[in-house]
Amino acid sequence: MPRQIFKDRVIAAAGPLPGLLTVENLKRWTEIRKGRFSGDFGEDVTHLLCTREQFSKKVPRVREALKRGKRLHILHHDWFEFSTVGEKRQPERDYSMRAQLAKENAARREAMRKEKGRRDGEKFVNTNLFHIYHDRDFFPYQIDITRDDEEKGELGQRYTLCLWESDAKPHLYWFTAKFLKRKGDSQPSYYRPSAHSRKWRAEMDLFTEFFKIKTGVDWEDRVTLEKTLPASFFQYAPPGGSLLGVVFEETMILVEKRMRA
Incomplete structure (x- = not known):
C-alpha cells in the first residue's frame, strides 16, 4: 500500500510532462498517496510540476506561479517521480525551479559585474581586480x-x-x-x-x-x-x-x- 506522502498537497502540471507522467497517471498516483491532482490551476494548488523548457519559456502557469510567491512550489517533475518511486516525499528545495532561477539571476548579475569591471578598466580601474x-x-x-x-x-x-x-x-x-x-x-x-x-x-x-x-x-x-x-x-x-x-x-x-x- 503506497504511503500518504502527498497528504494535504494539491499538485498541478504546467503543461505536458515527459514519459509516463500523463494527466491520468499523475491524478491516479497522487490520489492513492492521499494527495489531489488538479487539472486546472486554482488558488489551492501547492505544487506545480514543470520541465526545464517550460520554466525557461515561462509558460502561462509558470508565470502565474511566480506571481503567487514562494508559498507555491515550482518543481522539476523529477520531484514527483523520485517521491513516488521511493515512497518518500523528496525535499522541495532540491528540485525547486525558483532556486534554479535565483542561481541563473545570480550568475547573470555576476557576469554583468565582471563585464562592467572590465569596461571600467579601459578608462578607469578594473573593479574585478x-x-x-x-x-x-x-x-x-x-x-x-x-x-x-x-x-x-x-x-x-x-x-x-x-x-x-x-x-x-x-x-x-x-x-x-x-x-x-x-x-x-x-x-x-x-x-x-x-x-x-x-x-x-x-x-x-x-x-x-x-x-x-x-x-x-x-x-x-x-x-x-x-x-x-x-x-x-x-x-x-x-x-x-x-x-x-x-x-x-x-x-x-x-x-x-x-x-x-
Whole structure:
C-alpha cells in the first residue's frame, strides 16, 4: 500500500510532462498517496510540476506561479517521480525551479559585474581586480569634494577621489578621480595619472597632492580647516557631516601625523 506522502498537497502540471507522467497517471498516483491532482490551476494548488523548457519559456502557469510567491512550489517533475518511486516525499528545495532561477539571476548579475569591471578598466580601474583601500582605522579612501561654480552655471560640481588596492598580494595601489560638472551629470570625466598601479606611498602622494590642489588644504588639515577657504575651492566634509565623523577623522589625523613624525 503506497504511503500518504502527498497528504494535504494539491499538485498541478504546467503543461505536458515527459514519459509516463500523463494527466491520468499523475491524478491516479497522487490520489492513492492521499494527495489531489488538479487539472486546472486554482488558488489551492501547492505544487506545480514543470520541465526545464517550460520554466525557461515561462509558460502561462509558470508565470502565474511566480506571481503567487514562494508559498507555491515550482518543481522539476523529477520531484514527483523520485517521491513516488521511493515512497518518500523528496525535499522541495532540491528540485525547486525558483532556486534554479535565483542561481541563473545570480550568475547573470555576476557576469554583468565582471563585464562592467572590465569596461571600467579601459578608462578607469578594473573593479574585478581592485577594491577601495581602507586604512588600519577602516577609513575608506573614497571621498567627495564639491563646489558650486555659479559663473559657469555648474552647480554641484563634484570630484570623487579614490585610492584603490589590488585584490592580489603583495598589494599595489592606484589613484583615480572622477569629475561631474554638475549635479545629475551622466557623463563623468576620469583622471588616472599613473599608467599602472604602484606602491602605496607613490599613489597616496598623488591622492593627497590632488586633494590639496583642488581644496587648497593639506590632507592632514582637512578637518580643522574645513570651510575656511573661498567658495572657489572645492570643499570637503567629514563622513556623514556629523560630530562623530569629525571626531573620528581628527583622531585618525593625529595617528597619521604620529606615524610620519
